[in-house]
Amino acid sequence: MNGSVRSSAGLIWRHQRLVWWIFAVNMGIAWLSSLSLRAMLKPILDRSLESAKLVTGFDVGTLALLAERPEVSPRVLAPGAIVAALLFVVFLLFIDGGVLAVFLDDRKLSRAEFFENSGLFFWRMVRLALYSAVPFGLLAAADGSMAKFAGKLADNAPQDWLGFAVNVGSKLVIVVLALFVRLWFDLAQATVVRDDERKVLRTLTHSLILAFRSGELFASYIGIGLFGVATFGIGAGIWFYLPHSATVASFLILEIVTVTQIASRLWLKAASARWIALLPDEAAFSPVPVQVTQTPVDGVTDVQAQLPDPPMSE
């Protein structure tokens, strides 16, 4: 575990109430959005002996027949779920400023401070999110193209596993690239909050340069991403082997998985926030001019050496 991972893990641990709050909102919004489904399912299932097929096992035929009923059809329910998900995204955008302020200062903010930061940076976070849709959209398009190409490859190559392998391989590359994009925008978010920077596009440009220089931080991102995948895999594995009738235990496990995913995401934010917090101002905002001046510092002329390695310096 490198320093960045360790220090940001400490941040998450110290400010774990953020994880629990976000989880509570995530679950609360989703729960509210599924209330109508719950109400519509009750008269169908609660007094029907047929419903046992969904409790003592999970019979796809029974579930499909249920889903074919217009009132509980996924097509009818999906818009509600999407709206709920978007609400959660808006909530996250709103609290991003507060969360990053907590991570940057590594202290518990008062409620007023937290929401002041949240409100102060909300629209800047929205703008960053909208900008991030561009690279993420490009990656999604690349993924779609690769999937199509892999499908054709599977159809046309003598060995159909080749298409599968290309699909999996390209997805892995795209996930790594997506992590890099996330790192880039996380650095921008942290910079915006640290410096109360209003020029979002300028910050993005600098953050991109920083992202390319932050090899160790990117390694941390991959490590934390793997942690997220591993916890998801372990949770899913435990859930897989639970008896079908253990409904409460199943939900408990899957909600724990949800918490770990939220924690992983905050961990990434914390890592980039700590990295930015330990970065001198001039290094963050004047990388190009510094290269031109090349002022010797303690006998070192390479300007890259001026950039600290924040996690390791702790």
Added chain:
Amino acid sequence: MENCCRQICLTAIMLLLTTSGIAQSAALSERVVAYQIEGAYNANTHTLDATEVLTYTNRTGTTLSKFPFHLYLNAFQPKSTFMTEAQQTGINGMGTDSGWEEKRFGSNEVKSLEIVGSGDVTKQIKFISPDDGNADDRTVFEIALPKPLPPNQSVQFRIHFVAKFPEVVARTGYKRDFLMAGQWFPKVGVWWNGTWNCHQFHALTEFFADFGTFDVKLTLPAKWNVGGSGVMTGAKDNGNGTQTVTFHAEDVHDFAWTADPSTKVVEDSIRLSSGTVKIRMLMQPGHMSSAVRYMDALKATMRKFDEWIGPYPYPQITVVDPPHGAVAAGGMEYPTLITADTAWLMPKSVLIPELVVEHEFGHQYWYGMVATNEFENAWMDEGINSYMEAKVMDALYGKSTSWVNSRLVTLSERGMYRTEYAPFADRDPLSRQGWLFLDDSSYGGNNYGKTALVMLTLENLVGEKTVMRGLHAYFDRYKFKHPRPQDFTAAMNEAVGQNLDWYWKQAVDGTEILDDRILTASSERADWYNKTDEKAGVTVYRNTVIVHRRGTFDLPVLLEAKFDDGSKVRERWDGKDRWHRFTWERKAKLVSAEIDPDHGYPLDRDPFNNSWTAKADGNASTKVAGYWTLLTQWLALVLSCLT
């Protein structure tokens, strides 16, 4: 003396050979057609240049003056009826947005047609469109005979044709070096019900042809593995990079063949009541892990059909495993040759390889031998075969796990058929001609799903063994014939010993929906006027269940009521009214009531409203709603990657 002995020995040997020859070729069917086809396949252009000599024997009892022929490969042309229908419904990957490519066109061109003894009649070929009048459809042509053909006389057609195969589409064509040649030669129509039956090739429908013999000689690249209907009778390397293989098939009504340089041949045999049957599988190298699954499923299926329906009378069954990109050629039946379907990474818990092999082998009975008209009565082959699929798969892999059997989820044949049928229950009657169905979902949901459910529901009415006995009798009576729907229902009525026309009328001719439900159920004190406290085992309750026939399908209803003293009662209602009230006065309260307690009416579209429990149990609704909540939570997390 020596000469005499030799003469006697030779005569004896000749007699023996002749006798065995007769035994081998003893006709199982009324052989109407005899095809002799000789062709050369060009692997570069995917074309076959061939000559077909068709000897047609008039067994119709009437004089014939004209003959219709199918040219199925012409369906793969832009203005054909097939393509028009496919584009309308978007089936077979041929919707208007599917980006149809030139390579997916196919054709069947008759270069010359001669009636042996009467001369060349090529110029008299007239394309007809008996189903929709589409003048651009060239899948059926007609030829008038210079001299009418009296009953029991034969006529011989010599047809030179070129078949151009499309890249695999709708069961036939090539993919790289793989070729599945189905519906590739000019095929004569069937004289049926006093007229020629020769439909155009439609997007939804399959085929119909007469029984006979096939002798096929094909020249194609050397070292390619070749499979075909019937048995391979010869293979010769021509020394010029080509080989010539010959096949013979008898008492079949179609001939399909396949060739591929990379397939691996897996051979085995099985001993059945009809003798030893050779199993020949042509496997894709990447699919070898499915070979054992195919083989086990095929053998088990063959045994079940042998036991339940009748003997498989052919010496061989060939299984073709198409490559990944040729999945449109998979899951298809031809006489004594079937195509399977799998993938290189097919989980063991998903029984698709087993199911496809089972289904297609079942067609050797319901299509192959009992050769119904697939254009007009698709339910008679696909549907009855789907019912058999449910029976065999249930017997082999478990009633509730015959489709998917994983720890996480299960899916049964019945569940699958119900899901296919329920949304399309009121669209099309089974008796509708195949190409007139609303769309492929209704075609599949009804012909496959509904028919299977109709037969499974019939089991509950007359008994499982009785239905199987009826099918066995129907098979015995109509094997190597072309039965009509009324032949099937009459045979079943006879075997059952009841007139079930009331059932067939609703199930086959109508779109009636079976949906009985428990409208209300209650337990009230019989002495409601009495102010004393209720006492378990003393107080008398009036227990009432009202059953409502919500659908339009009349079936007798069996209701089971359970009481809190542990007793239960089963009562019947003839289902002749819209609702019925069941009442029991006893010293116990209702615990539950259930229509069709043995779950023998899978045709019932809504199983959820068939039962009622006094005590509500929210486990299922909590579970389903809970998972939906989780999905929403995770969707939110995925979208939050933007923040």
